[in-house]
Amino acid sequence: MLTPIWCATGALVLLWWPPPRERHRVVDLSGEELARRRPRWTPVAAVVVLGGGLLLDPSVAVSAAIVAVLGIWLQRRSSRRERLHRETTDLLSALSAITAELSIGTPPPAAFALAGAELAERDSTVSETMRTMASRAALGGAPRAESSAVGGPIDPQWRRITLAWEIAHESGVPIKDLLESVRSDLAARRGFAARTDAGLAGPRATAAVLALLPILGIGLGQALGAHPIAILAGGGMGGVLLVVGTALGAGGLWWSLRIADHVVAQ
Numbered sequence: 001m002l003t004p005i006w007c008a009t010g011a012l013v014l015l016w017w018p019p020p021r022e023r024h025r026v027v028d029l030s031g032e033e034l035a036r037r038r039p040r041w042t043p044v045a046a047v048v049v050l051g052g053g054l055l056l057d058p059s060v061a062v063s064a065a066i067v068a069v070l071g072i073w074l075q076r077r078s079s080r081r082e083r084l085h086r087e088t089t090d091l092l093s094a095l096s097a098i099t100a101e102l103s104i105g106t107p108p109p110a111a112f113a114l115a116g117a118e119l120a121e122r123d124s125t126v127s128e129t130m131r132t133m134a135s136r137a138a139l140g141g142a143p144r145a146e147s148s149a150v151g152g153p154i155d156p157q158w159r160r161i162t163l164a165w166e167i168a169h170e171s172g173v174p175i176k177d178l179l180e181s182v183r184s185d186l187a188a189r190r191g192f193a194a195r196t197d198a199g200l201a202g203p204r205a206t207a208a209v210l211a212l213l214p215i216l217g218i219g220l221g222q223a224l225g226a227h228p229i230a231i232l233a234g235g236g237m238g239g240v241l242l243v244v245g246t247a248l249g250a251g252g253l254w255w256s257l258r259i260a261d262h263v264v265a266q
Contacts, residue, residue: 059232059239063246070250077257088190090119090126091157095183102176108165109137129158137165157186193264200260207256211249 094115101111116130164178221228231238 057233057235057239059235059242062243066243066246066250070254073254074257077261087124087126088157088186090122090124092183092186092190094119094126094130095161095179095186099176099180099183102174102179108168108175109134112137133161133165157182160185197264200263204257204260207253207260211253214245214249 097115097118098108098111101114102108106114112130112134116127116134119127119130160182161179164175164182167173168175168178218228218232232242233239
């Protein structure tokens, strides 16, 4: 009797799962209210969970939902990592272009606008933020962190750029020197993060192997004739063990990757 409830809950989780932050960032940068679009596979996944779960034991449906949530988190984690790499690369390119323009006497607002224009073809949020900062400065205002990509993966770097602009405006220090310092710091941080990430490849692989090891044990038991799949999928105590084991395996992998990502972020 609980099977329809679990299946409906899983389908609702998929349908109401919040969209990625990138979609909210577009609203912040453009100032327009955009619809909360979801990935095309979300309704399909919800139907699969609801329809498939109704034909299975509740414990199997719950375990499948746990694995599905973990898969969604892993996909979003991968997207965040790719976005961080892309935006860091774009910001380094933009800072190089800005300092080059400043070295030949280009005014800072124009230098920021030119750097944003160079990145426009990449459909980069860095390009949008650079042009927004240039527009504010051209109108006599000081670009603030709130006018850029606040909450994004490179938000601290935007704050440093804003601070450099304010220091140059208030104390007369050449903004070119300050932005070169920001770029050097960003390049050093990126290099350190890359080395740390490479060093943590082993622990990440170990966590993945440990999470998948129970599947190997189930396969060996099935090959030896112990029929663990029938026991785990048959409900009762086997179903409880299936849910607990799936939750512990998924939780262990999630926690291990969170620890590794936190170390890299530092």
